[in-house]
Amino acid sequence: MTRTGIAVTAMLAGTLLAPLNSSMVAVALAPIGQEFALPPGTTTWVVTVFYLTACVCQPVLGRVADRIGPRRLFAAGMAVAAVASAVATTATSLPVLVLCRGVQAAGVSAAFPCAVLVIRRSGEARRLTAVATANTTAGAVGPVLGGLLTAWAGWRAVFWVNLPIMLVALVLAWRAIGPDERRSGRRAALDPLGVLLFAAAVVALLDLMLGRSWPAAVVLVVAATGFLWWERRAAAPFVDVRALAAAPGLVPVLGTFVLFNLAYYGAFYGLPSWLQNTLGYDAAAAGLLVMPIAASSVVVTVAGGRVAGRWTLPLSGCLLLIGVAALATFGPGTPAWLIVLDGVVLGIPYGLCNLGLQRLMYERAPERMSGVVAGLFQSARYVGAILAVGVVGAIGALRPLALVMTVVAAAVIGVLAFDLRRSGSSGVASPGQDPGRTLWARP
Template sequence: MPRRYVAVIALGTLLNPLNSSMIAVALVSLQHAFGVGFGTASWLVSGFYLAACVGQPLMGRVADRFGPRRVYCLGLAVVCVASALAPFAPGFGVVLGCRILQAVGTSAAFPAGLALIRRATGTGAPPAGALGTIAVANSASAGFGPVLGGFLVAFAGWPGIFLVNVPLTLVTLVLALKVLPPDEPVTAARAGLVRLLDPLGILLFSGTLVGLLGFLLALPHHPLWMLLPLVAVCAVGLVWWELRTPTPFLDVRGFARSPALTGVLGQQAAIQLVFYGVFYGLPMWLEESRHYSTEQAGLLMLPIAALGVLVTPVAARLVGRFGPRLPLLLGSVGLLAGSLLVFTLHDATPAVGILGVAAVLGLPNGLNNMGLQAALYSAAPPDGTGMAAGLFQTARYVGAILSTALIGLVLEPPSASGLHRIATVMSVFAALLVVAAITTRRRAPAAG
């Protein structure tokens, strides 16, 4: 596969993790600019997550039906417009609307990109080199997004984190139109857009997911118990409808026939729950309990992002030679080791000890990301790669939000004992992931 082809896809896929992480350092500026409290400003984060959770599988479905190149380019255009408009917003609500549009637009790149790779390589083994490039781009943009965001806010204020997307999306869009092969023309049979997209299925899926995630986000402070009946009704209705409609948005029967794909999505959610348990929980403990500054806490967390990026090429070679099972096994063992090492952190632990724990937790990040992407590629049906990739990203957000809810429940107030309670949950899930990696049937090695 041509390197420029993969590079263009990777450029688009980094937009989602970049914009989901840059916002963290701009929240205070946005609060002051629009005179809102932290609870209101935090909807710029929660709203992005919720929109992306629904947007990823939706964009994947549209890519499968109407062409991944079209959807990839459309997503870039949406991000460009939303990012250009946000700095001129007259009020906070408009900024929030632009963030939601950003989430939907950036949700197109990964599922459409994976569908483009599938179209270029056929139904053979997953191309480890291409998937490794995408994994590095995603890990680097997520890990270093706050650093870039801090620089942009310092020099351009909060509008900087929006405006940086304009040249990036324009360049990527031009390259995509030049490099990516065109889609087949939409036939008359595909022109029934509303019927093929299953709007009722999308509505029920969105209701289930938004209700569940809204409940989890509110759980630590003000549980919204009334959301649970809504989730139950939407979930039951979703399964009932999808089993009966000829063109389901969520192929329930397909999941029943493909336990491998279901397993990959479950592994993704569990791995992200464990990873974000420390990624979110450790900085809170460092700043609130150990009284490190934000900059110092960020430096102590740096090994998690840096080693995850550095290990990814090694993981790609392992996938190319052995398939996804070995990287996932090594990554799960690393997560378990790191989770157990969190128990060694106390109020008197020196910085070098904290850096050591962060390093151990960073190593499995690259292994798991690469192994999961390769496993997804192997398990996804060729004509449903976009939808499967979208659900894969949704599972990532579900795991992250579950982790956020867990931290809110057990790390208030931040203390070493609270951190150890989080480590207990992390260790249990990491042990289950080790068992899952051992018992998973071996898949074919990936293509180079």
């Protein structure tokens, strides 16, 4: 294996840790609550704090990677995450465990932006498919692995399993990634006010979606407006919103990813609840009926890099629309085979869209902003999922939820069709792309 291959392998190991840990611990919440004698509503902080921290830290650490390079940041992130995971195995209270989860999320958040930078440095964009595959597969196998580990060795095992992955990734990356480049101004301030406003907006959004409180809506508007105002004026902005807006088609990519994840996770979270509350399935049976969504998404992601072309994103949008619209026809008499079939239809666009939009993000990001844009891309995924949780909680019933998600899916198709026409008409790379590469060319 070449040195670049070893470096990317280390990046893949680090990248899969975020989706793995966000999904694996979900099945351990019940035994955690039993050990600490806490209700389910309290133990969910173990999951919530991970999503919240990762959503904020991905672009923050992406900006750091743009300034200092991927080698030291990735190694530091893996070391911090490993320490947090080790301490979590000895936690004697929920606050300690929640703190460890926050630190763990901050550490693994360095992986994806660093992976994009390593791929950018190597000039081998085809390796983005492997990154997408690692993300999708880890998220799918996380609940299964977490369940097995919890059953065999208790909930603390879901944290022990991280340690060998993190340490191997650290060693491989340190040996294989070339020295970080010396860049002028790399020690400039991180723009703490910009980071604070961004974090406040994300926290307010989460609180608004989960608690639907009006004060959170006010904080969200004020923080988001303040963030955009400040970032346009800061000497060294956390996110250079001017450059972001000037990069052709980049903002629509991020916005489309938010909408796509909103529609997808709206169905993913809403369907199990309907299966249990309306059709009377137990949790295990409902999980089996939903499993085809994750399974088909993994298969398509693995195969998608070989078959992706100009049609990939429009097809994924159409399949998403079909999948969520079909949910509006479900009722008490819906057969199990139809539920499984619709799950397969929903999983296919997740794999295709994840591949297509990730590659498009990579190609349209200005080179000097590769890390922070990669972080924003991941944050867009989390924001879409957060919005979906709020919408599912607010609507409840499957049919009206499906109708809302159908409108969102239609919006996704409209944006993708417009982008396809715009990018296809020129046939040239946008500023910030690797020369000779376009989204619609096979890697």
